[in-house]
Structure formats: structure tokens, C-alpha cells
């Protein structure tokens with residue numbers, strides 16, 4: 708008991724020292740964050756202002772509008788709606804480029820409390836190309852998946868590989884995105900996925916072309932079904948942008 712108290716005291720002491728050395732500010736409103744928040748580097752006030760994403764069937768329907776033939780997705784869910792210039796964009800930017808690995812994990816833990824009511828055998832982070840992984844230091848989708856798994860105990864598996872270093876898709880049209888990512892993934896261990904109900908994990912769904920390309924490859928390699936869950940989905944009044 709004494710040890711426990713001492714450890715708690717030390718943890719508190721260490722946190723206080725770290726806090727004094729490098730105070731944490733909210734990525735969105737820049738307020739000085741004291742103590743812990745649900746999402747690392749985001750104050751709770753900003754978190755509650757994020758717009759909740761449309762329902763799963765609305766998101767799934769909008770995928771049809773972007774696909775050439777059909778969607779490969781069994782189900783799709785997002786926690787929040789992504790808008791350019793909105794607070795969520797700053798969070799996603801921090802996750803991608805701001806060394807915010809803990810933030811990605813915390814978003815995952817939050818998402819883990821609201822997983823769709825379907826059977827899922829494994830979570831599958833959308834992979835980065837190894838060159839980009841080296842550049843960034845971590846795969847944000849892996850951190851999000853680890854966060855979801857911390858709540859749900861659904862295992863996280865690695866079965867996909869990104870074989871081509873794609874340029875950023877931000878300015879591409881839906882058709883260009885489909886072409887840009889088509890066939891760039893390959894399964895490196897199909898024993899892991901055969902007959903499994905998989906859930907792809909990523910930070911943002913824009914047109915869904917990356918997720919569709921992953922799903923097509925996974926289904927061709929024997930997966931039973933593929934769903935997706937992302938922190939945010941870019942949705943306009945007409946559907947996914």
C-alpha cells in the first residue's frame with residue numbers, strides 16, 4: 708500500500724515536472740491544458756464541439772456514388788464529420804504531421820466505446836508505405852486501431868502492405884483517387900484473413916477510394932467481409948466529398 712501511494716505520488720510528481728517543462732496546449736483553441744483530457748492535446752470543450760458523423764447507412768450509400776461499379780464495404784462508420792477549416796481538421800493534421808501518436812490512440816479508445824453492432828474478428832490498420840512510415844515515425848491508423856482494441860479487445864492484425872508510394876490525394880477528384888490507389892495494396896499473409904470479418908481502420912475517409920482499394924484486395928484474398936471505421940468522414944450535403 709505504501710509502495711502504491713509512493714508510486715502514485717511519484718507519477719503525479721513526474722507529470723507535474725513534465726507539465727512545467729513542456730506545458731500542453733490544446734491543438735485547436737490553444738488553451739493551456741491542466742490535468743488529463745479524453746483526447747491528448749485536445750481540451751474537452753473542443754472535443755464536444757466536433758460534429759458527429761452521419762449514420763453508417765448514410766456513409767455507406769455515399770460510397771456507392773463514388774464507386775465505378777459497387778462498394779466492397781459491408782459497413783462503414785465514422786466518429787466525426789470532417790470539414791476543411793474546422794477544428795477536426797487541426798486534430799487530423801496533428802495526428803498525421805504533429806507527432807500526435809497518443810492523440811491517435813485516444814481517438815481510437817473513444818471510438819472503441821461506439822463500435823458498430825456487427826461481428827468483427829480483427830482490426831486492420833490501413834498501412835503506410837515504408838518510406839512514409841520512416842518519415843512519420845508511426846502509422847497513425849495503427850495507433851487508432853490499438854486504441855479501439857484497448858476498449859473492445861478485438862485483436863489488431865497486420866496483413867496488408869502498401870506497395871506504391873502515392874502522392875497526396877488532397878486535390879484529386881473522386882475518379883483520379885480511384886485510379887491513384889487502385890491495386891497499390893497487397894496481402895502479405897492471407898492465412899491471417901481467410902474467412903475473417905475484418906474492420907479497416909483509418910484517420911479520414913474522403914471519397915473512400917483508399918478503403919475500397921484495401922477491401923477489394925482483402926476480399927480477393929479470402930476475407931469474408933470488410934468494414935471500415937475512421938475518426939472522421941468528409942461529408943457535404945450531397946454526401947462524401
Ligand SMILES: [Zn+2]
Nearest residue numbers: 733736750753
Ligand atoms: Zn480546445
